[in-house]
Structure formats: structure tokens, C-alpha cells
Amino acid sequence: MADADLVIAPVLWPLLTGIALALTRRDRARQRSFSVISVLVGLLLALVLMGRVLDGHILVFRAGDWPAPFGIVLVADRLSALMVALTYVVAIPGLWQSLQVIPPELERRSYYALFQLLLMGINGAFLTGDIFNMFVWFEVLLIASYALVPILNRGYPLQEGFKYMVFNMVASTLFVVAVAVLYGVMGTLNLADLAVRAAQMEDPRLLTVIAMLFAVVFAAKAALFPLYFWLPGGYDAAPTPLSGVFAGLLTKVGMYALIRAFSLVFPLDPDFTRRLVLVIAALTMSIGVLGAVAQVTMKRILAYHSISQIGYMAMGLGLDTPLALAGAVYFMIHHSVIKSALFFVTGATEHVTGTESLKQLGGLARPYPALAAVFLVAALSLAGIPPLSGFFGKLVLAQAGLAVGELAVVAVSIAVSFFTLFSMMKIQVGVFWGPLRHPDRPARAGAVGRLLLPAAALVLVSVGLGIGAHGALGLMQQAAAQLVDPAAYIEAVLAPGGRV
Amino acid sequence: MEYLMAGVIGLLFAVGLYHMLSRSLLRVVVGTVLMSHGSLLMLITSGALKRGAAPVLTGEAAYTDPLPQALILTAIVIGFATTALILTLALRAYQERGSDDLEALREGDHGRR
Numbered sequence: 256m257a258d259a260d261l262v263i264a265p266v267l268w269p270l271l272t273g274i275a276l277a278l279t280r281r282d283r284a285r286q287r288s289f290s291v292i293s294v295l296v297g298l299l300l301a302l303v304l305m306g307r308v309l310d311g312h313i314l315v316f317r318a319g320d321w322p323a324p325f326g327i328v329l330v331a332d333r334l335s336a337l338m339v340a341l342t343y344v345v346a347i348p349g350l351w352q353s354l355q356v357i358p359p360e361l362e363r364r365s366y367y368a369l370f371q372l373l374l375m376g377i378n379g380a381f382l383t384g385d386i387f388n389m390f391v392w393f394e395v396l397l398i399a400s401y402a403l404v405p406i407l408n409r410g411y412p413l414q415e416g417f418k419y420m421v422f423n424m425v426a427s428t429l430f431v432v433a434v435a436v437l438y439g440v441m442g443t444l445n446l447a448d449l450a451v452r453a454a455q456m457e458d459p460r461l462l463t464v465i466a467m468l469f470a471v472v473f474a475a476k477a478a479l480f481p482l483y484f485w486l487p488g489g490y491d492a493a494p495t496p497l498s499g500v501f502a503g504l505l506t507k508v509g510m511y512a513l514i515r516a517f518s519l520v521f522p523l524d525p526d527f528t529r530r531l532v533l534v535i536a537a538l539t540m541s542i543g544v545l546g547a548v549a550q551v552t553m554k555r556i557l558a559y560h561s562i563s564q565i566g567y568m569a570m571g572l573g574l575d576t577p578l579a580l581a582g583a584v585y586f587m588i589h590h591s592v593i594k595s596a597l598f599f600v601t602g603a604t605e606h607v608t609g610t611e612s613l614k615q616l617g618g619l620a621r622p623y624p625a626l627a628a629v630f631l632v633a634a635l636s637l638a639g640i641p642p643l644s645g646f647f648g649k650l651v652l653a654q655a656g657l658a659v660g661e662l663a664v665v666a667v668s669i670a671v672s673f674f675t676l677f678s679m680m681k682i683q684v685g686v687f688w689g690p691l692r693h694p695d696r697p698a699r700a701g702a703v704g705r706l707l708l709p710a711a712a713l714v715l716v717s718v719g720l721g722i723g724a725h726g727a728l729g730l731m732q733q734a735a736a737q738l739v740d741p742a743a744y745i746e747a748v749l750a751p752g753g754r755v
Numbered sequence: 756m757e758y759l760m761a762g763v764i765g766l767l768f769a770v771g772l773y774h775m776l777s778r779s780l781l782r783v784v785v786g787t788v789l790m791s792h793g794s795l796l797m798l799i800t801s802g803a804l805k806r807g808a809a810p811v812l813t814g815e816a817a818y819t820d821p822l823p824q825a826l827i828l829t830a831i832v833i834g835f836a837t838t839a840l841i842l843t844l845a846l847r848a849y850q851e852r853g854s855d856d857l858e859a860l861r862e863g864d865h866g867r868r
Contacts, residue, residue, distance in 0.1 A: 387826055394833045401840045406847075413848045414860040417780070420841050424787045425775075427837070431794035431830055438823065439801035 258307060262316035262331045264300045265339050265378040269293065273371035280365060287354055290367040294350055297374070298343035305336040309730075311737070313747035315384070323384075323748045324448040330384035330748055333734035334584060338381040338511055341588055344716065345503035345595045346374055348709025352496040352599050355706055356606050361494070364407040373399035373500070380508045384748055386437065386520075387444045389512060390430050393476065396508065397423050400501070404493045415488040422485040426475040433468035440465065447748035449520045450741055459522060466521035466528065473516065477509030479569055480539040483562045487546065490558040495605055498554060499598030502561045503591040510568050510587060514580070518738040523575050532573030537667040540566030544674040553601045553611040553682055557594065560637070560678070563671060564590045570664055571652055579655035580735035585728055586648035589636075589720060593645065596633045596713035600626060603706035604686065613682065618691035623703055627687035629710050634679035636717045639672045644720035651728065760800045767793030778857045780845040787841065791834045798830065799823050 272293035279285050308314060308331050318327040331339075350370065357366055376396025383389050401423075405416025438444055440461055441452050456462055475482040486506070490498045523529050543563025550556045568590070571583025603626060604619065605611045620627035636643035649672060656665035720727050737744065767789050774786030802823035845855075852859045 387829075391829060391833065394837070398833075398836055398840065401837070401844075406840060406844055413844070413851065414857070416844055417783075417841075417848065417857070417860060420837075420844060421775070421783060421787060424837055424841065425790065427833075428787070428790045428794045431791070432797055434826070435794065435797040435801040435823075438798070438826075444822075444826075 258312075258314050259316045261300070261304050261307060262314045262329045262382060265297065265304065265342075266329070266375055266382065268297055268300060269371040269375035269378065273368045273375065276368035276371060277365055280363065280368075283359070283362060286362065286367050290350055290370065291354075293371060294343060294347045294374075298340070298347060301336070301340040301343050304331055305340050307331075308333055308336045309733075311733070311743070313737075313744055315747050315750075323750075324443055324445045327388060328384040328445065328447075328748055329379075329382045330446075330744070331382055332737050332744055333730075334511075334514070334738060335381045337584070337588065337730075337734060338507070339378050341507070341591055342374060342377050342381070342504060344713075345500055345591050346370075348595065348599060348713055349496050349500035349503075351709045352499070352602050352706060353494075356496060356602060357494060361408060366403065366407070369399050369403045369407075370500075372396075373403065375399075377504050377508055381511060384447065385445050386449070386516075387434055390427070390434060393430070393508070393512075394427060396505070397427070400505070403497060404489065408494065412488070412492050415492045419485050419489045422475070426472055426482075429468070429475075430472045433465065433472055436468065437465050445748070446515070446519050447741075447745040450745055451749070453520050453522070459524075462521060463524070463527065466517070469516055469521070470513065470532075473509045473513040474535070475509070477506050477513060477565055477569075478562050479509075479565060480535055480542050480562075483539070483543070483565075486562060487555055487558040490561070491552070491554045495554065495598055495602030495611075498558070499595040499602065502557065502598055503595035506561060506565055507587050507591055510565060510572075510583075513569070514572055514583065514738065517572060518580070519741050519744065523573075529573055529575055532569055533661060533664050536566045536569035536573050537664050538566070539563065539569060540667055540671040544671045544678065547678045548674060548681075550678075551613045553604065553613065553686065554598070556678055556682060557597050557601065560675065561590075561594055563675065564594065564637075566671070567649065567652060567668060570668060571655070573664070574652070574655050574659055574661060576655050576659060577732065577735045577739045578651060578658065580738055581728060581731040582648060582651035582655055584731045584734055585644075585651060585720075588727075588731075589644040589648045589717065592713050592716050592720070593633050593636045596710045596717070597630070597637065599710035599713070600630045600633065600707070603703060603710065606706055607703055613685035616686045616692065617689045618687070620687040621691055625707055625711075626703060627683075629707055629714055630687065631683060632714050633710065633717070634683060635676075636714070636721070638676035638679055640676075642718075642721045642724075644717045644724070647721060647724040647728065756804045757800060760796060760804065764793045764796050764800070767796065779855050780848060780857060780860075781855055783857070784838070784841050784845055788834070788838055791830075791838075795827050795830055795834070798827050 276286055276289055314331045316329040373396055376392050379392035383392055401420055405411045478486040517523055540563050543559050547556045547559035567586050568583045571579045601611050636645045639645040639649045653665050771786045771789030774782045802820035848860055
């Protein structure tokens with residue numbers, strides 16, 4: 256396989272699997288084995304792709320061999336390859352838990368096919384080199400998520416589903432508007448070409464206006480303050496394995512788009528844009544964690560926490576130094592891994608006891624010590640206890656913040672960490688410690704091991720990221736270096752390799 | 756011509772927003788459709804409205820920019836898909852709750868949980 260084909264493989268492969276799965280809807284055993292094989296092959300493809308770009312190569316796929324500003328391009332640099340690999344690191348455990356807990360009627364309604372299409376949209380958004388195609392991939396993943404969550408899933412609260420859909424449709428409309436204005440002003444939609452023309456613009460004020468339009472769109476997808484309100488209800492009501500995948504990946508797509516757009520196309524001018532991003536980051540962190548403190552079910556606490564953690568990534572973007580960007584990328588990977596792990600533990604708890612409400616649970620550590628242990632380690636990692644991955648993510652961001660003298664946002668991030676620890680301990684104490692208490696339900700203790708496997712594996716990844724923080728951060732710094740200096744990206748995309 | 760388009764786009768957004776603020780499910784859906792049409796018109800206006808030859812380069816100066824038209828086709832297809840999905844959800848809400856009112860959605864959800 257040629258290098259360029261490797262770039263489109265993570266998009267085509269889930270599509271082919273999705274079609275195969277849609278055609279074999281009635282055969283449950285085949286659906287399951289196809290899905291598992293597909294994600295494993297997908298991970299392999301992602302790792303091969305990562306192997307090719309780690310040395311600094313930028314791979315470009317030109318659709319129809321058209322040269323870059325005219326044709327559609329898919330681009331893989333270090334950051335996008337990392338994110339594609341991350342998709343599978345989260346998707347494999349999510350699929351594994353889905354196999355155990357998804358009710359058969361949802362399986363018959365093409366759950367696995369839609370799951371693959373969701374992966375296709377996510378991978379496409381990570382790899383695209385063109386802002387209109389980013390819109391298209393966003394829509395692919397959103398349509399898959401609309402179908403997976405509110406439409407096929409009969410138990411889903413209709414109001415949350417309607418809110419989620421209408422909110423995202425309005426955000427998509429705004430996306431088209433932003434694309435229209437951008438095209439009207441710049442005359443191109445290719446990210447690399449945009450970067451060249453943006454650098455030549457004499458009056459960058461108009462560009463700042465467009466940048467803010469895109470910032471609103473991507474912030475809505477990433478659930479940044481004040482556009483986060485669709486997230487808690489939406490995640491809470493989804494089947495738990497899906498909540499894990501959504502929390503791990505959907506908000507990251509928005510965050511990735513923000514990082515990509517602001518490092519490549521729109522200049523972050525220190526007086527306005529950077530300050531704004533930092534203020535939004537601080538507000539997102541605080542509001543999310545305060546929301547979490549007030550909740551009384553595991554999934555809702557975790558969902559509000561996702562918002563708060565997105566704030567840390569925005570902080571890395573707002574600080575806008577190579578170290579801070581490396582920290583933001585590290586934090587994205589850390590958070591995807593650990594937040595999905597927490598959701599998968601919740602899924603296991605829910606499957607065994609039938610509920611995830613703190614009021615109805617207690618003392619689960621005694622019958623299920625492994626469950627409590629995995630949750631504890633994941634919670635400590637989220638709160639940022641060394642030597643787990645959360646600690647290094649926050650440490651790097653704090654260092655980067657101190658280096659440029661942004662003391663306020665660093666202080667907020669440290670304060671938010673304490674609240675994070677507090678609300679994670681609230682789950683730990685309420686669900687796992689104290690006197691044994693859970694609703695009467697035929698014990699499904701035998702399943703706990705299998706259900707816990709995905710979460711345990713992800714926790715191990717987090718421990719690995721923490722212990723190998725030096726190497727991992729080195730990798731992130733290399734990825735950030737490509738973001739800070741996009742010359743190689745631009746050159747690779749616009750290289751006259753194609754047919755004219 | 757651009758001024759006319761600007762007016763129409765503004766009107767579509769205003770009417771769409773007005774409908775979205777209503778309590779009826781169907782009106783909200785109609786609102787999203789109108790707004791997405793507004794954004795599509797905006798996209799086609801972004802390529803500058805020219806009366807020119809077909810978008811095939813023959814060496815003449817005046818030709819219509821073909822790219823916005825390609826973009827709009829894509830956006831229309833996506834708009835169809837999302838509209839169909841949200842109509843499905845609205846229909847199901849109507850079947851389950853027997854009402855087209857957003858408040859009924861919320862009350863029904865409370866009963867369920």
C-alpha cells in the first residue's frame with residue numbers, strides 16, 4: 256500500500272465495515288465478530304500510519320490526484336495520526352463493553368454499523384485538510400450519533416434527544432455560514448492554502464471576525480463555556496459504553512478542530528484572541544467542576560467533569576507556546592483514555608446492580624473489589640495524582656502558564672483539581688465504601704471481570720502514559736512543533752505532486 | 756443582486772429563528788430547515804453572483820465560480836439527512852406523547868425516569 260493510501264485507509268475501512276454490517280443485520284454472531292475484527296485492523300492501520308509520520312513526514316492523500324488547492328486532500332501529520340490511533344484506543348474497549356451490555360433489540364437496529372460510521376466521521380475529521388470537508392465529517396459523525404442515541408434507542412429521554420439534535424443542527428448551520436464568509440473573503444477552503452493567504456492579508460481584522468465565527472462553531476462541538484449545556488443530558492441518557500466513546504472522542508474532535516484552525520489559519524493575537532481563549536478556558540473548568548459537585552448519579556458527575564477537563568485543553572491552546580500545545584495534546588489523550596475508563600467502570604456497575612445513582616448504591620468494594628480499585632486509580636488519575644497521567648498533563652500546562660506569566664489561569668486550574676478530587680471521592684465513598692447497599696437484582700457477579708476488562712486496560716494505558724511521561728511528552732512536543740511551525744505542512748500539501 | 760440575496764438570507768434567518776423559539780416541535784424543525792436554507796444561500800453568494808459563461812474555462816474572463824455550487828450540493832444532501840432524522844424523532848415524540856408540544860416531551864421524560 257502506498258503511503259498516500261494509508262492516509263485514507265482509516266476513513267474507508269470503517270465505511271466498508273459499516274456497509275458489511277448493515278448488510279448482515281440479521282446475523283448477530285457475524286455482526287459481533289465483524290466489528291471486533293474491524294476495530295483491531297483499524298488500530299493496526301492507525302499504528303502503521305503513526306509509524307510513517309513520527310519521523311516528521313507529512314503524508315498527503317490527493318483525491319483524484321488533483322493538486323492541492325483545487326482537489327480534496329487528506330493530511331496526516333503527527334497530531335492527526337496520534338488522534339486516529341486514539342480513536343481506536345477508545346473504540347476497542349467501547350465496542351468490547353457494547354458486546355456485553357447492549358440490548359439485543361438495539362443490536363438488531365444496526366448498532367454496530369452505526370458505531371463504525373461514527374468512527375469513520377471521527378477519523379475523517381482528524382485527517383481532513385480542508386475546512387469544508389471538516390464540516391462534512393462533523394456531519395457524518397453527528398448523523399451517526401443522532402441515529403445511535405436518540406432515534407434508535409427507545410429508552411432515550413425525548414427532550415434531551417431533541418435538544419441535542421437541534422443544538423447541533425444550529426451549530427452546523429453556523430458552520431456553513433462561517434465557511435461561506437471565509438470563502439467569500441479568502442477564495443479558498445484548503446487549510447494549507449488558507450494559511451498562506453492569511454499570512455499575506457494586509458488587514459487581519461476581518462480574519463479575526465471569521466476566526467471568532469469558527470471558534471463559536473468548534474467550541475459548541477467541544478462543549479466549551481457557554482456552549483456546553485447539550486453535553487450532560489446527552490451523555491447521561493446514552494447507553495453507558497456509548498457515553499464512554501462520546502466522552503472520549505466527540506468533544507476531542509471539536510478541540511482538535513480548534514487547535515488545528517488556530518495553529519494553522521487564524522493568528523492568535525495576544526491582546527484579543529489569546530486572552531479570550533484563556534478566560535473561556537478558566538470559566539469552562541470552573542463551571543464544569545461546580546456542575547459535577549452538585550450531581551448525584553455517576554454518569555452525570557462524569558459528564559459534567561468532561562466539560563471541566565475540556566477547559567484544560569483550551570488553556571493549553573490559549574497559552575499558545577510549544578510546551579503548552581504539547582501539554583494540551585497530552586491532556587487530550589490522557590482525558591480520552593481516563594474518562595472513557597471511568598464511564599466503562601460505571602457501565603460495569605450499572606450492569607451488575609441495575610443503577611448508577613449514588614443514593615441507591617454503597618459498599619460495592621466488598622463484593623467487587625476489582626471494580627472499586629479500577630475506579631479509584633482512574634479517579635486519582637483524573638484528579639491529577641502523581642505518577643498517573645493526569646498529573647503530568649496538569650504539570651506541563653501549569654509550567655507553560657507560569658512561563659508566560661498567566662498566573663490567574665494556572666491558579667484556577669489548580670483549584671479545579673481539588674474540586675475534581677472531591678467529586679471523584681464523592682463517587683468512591685458513595686458507591687464503593689461504607690455499608691453494602693444496592694437494589695435487589697439477581698447478581699451478575701460473573702460478568703464483572705469481562706465488563707471491567709476495557710476499563711482496566713485503559714487505566715493501564717494511563718499508568719503507562721504517566722510512567723513513560725518523558726517519552727510521551729517528547730512525542731507530544733514533536734507534534735506541537737509541527738503545529739507551531741506549519742511550513743512543512745503547507746509545503747507538503749501544496750507540493751506540485753498532482754496532475755493539473 | 757448581492758443586496759437582494761443579503762436581504763433574503765437575513766429574512767430566512769429571522770423567520771427560522773422565530774420558528775425555533777416556538778413550543779411546537781414541528782415549528783422548531785421548520786425553523787432549522789429555514790435557517791439551513793439561509794446558510795446555503797449565503798454559501799452561493801460567497802462565490803460572487805456573476806452572469807457569465809458556464810464554469811468551463813474557455814479563455815474568456817467571465818465565468819461562474821463552480822466551487823460554491825459543489826459545496827451547496829453536499830450541504831443540501833446533508834441537510835436532507837439531518838432533517839429526515841429530526842422529523843423521525845419528532846414523529847416518534849408525537850406518537851409516544853400524543854402531543855406536538857415541547858413541554859409534553861419534558862413531562863413524559865420525568866415520568867419515565
